[in-house]
Amino acid sequence: MRSSKPLNLLLLVLTILVIGLPCFIVATTKEWMPPELTKWRVEIVNGLRNNAALFVHCKSKENDLGIHNLTAGRNFTWSFRENFFHRTLFWCYLRKGDAHANFNVFWHDVLLFYKCGWKSCVWTAKDDGIYLKDFIKDSEELCEKWKPGS
Ligand SMILES: *[C@@H]1O[C@H](CO)[C@@H](O)[C@H](O)[C@H]1NC(C)=O
Ligand SMILES: *[C@@H]1O[C@H](CO)[C@@H](O)[C@H](O)[C@H]1NC(C)=O
DSSP states (O other): OGGGHHHHHHHHHHHIIIIIHHHHHHHHHTTOOOTTTSEEEEEEEEOOSTTOOEEEEEEOSSOEEEEEEEOTTOEEEEEEEOOTTSOOOEEEEEEETTEEEEEEEEOSOHHHHHHTTTTEEEEEEETTEEEEEETTTTEEEEEEOOEEOO
């Protein structure tokens, strides 16, 4: 057991290097701002195939952003500043034909902030689930799967 400690430390350092380095590069090149001063944007995109409509209902504790039916390719977008107590939380209910998803789209999480490029959290509904754009890797990550029914 004791002999595995240096190995754990090495793994930790490697993990920080691998995960932390891209973040650091982004932070130094992309004008880092405290989350409270950043004007955040959340975008919900209809990336479904076959011209399928996407039903969107997003909320925070203070705001109901209303219901929206997005036609293919369209998006629903809003902006806000995080409150100073880091309690800003937005969540959405999405529905496509025979399935739905219910998930958080913005919360206080530095890893999320990096993925959102300190600017925009872009959630795209596709046929197999909901993807979050990762601005660090310049890719999309499957975060939520559809659940059957409404
Ligand atoms: C969106 O579509 C659903 C049915 O798919 C309908 O019940 C609802 O009224 C529509 N809402 C708007 C805002 O058009
Ligand atoms: C959202 O829609 C606007 C206006 O149609 C467009 O300019 C923007 O690129 C769209 N965003 C995404 C992520 O598709």
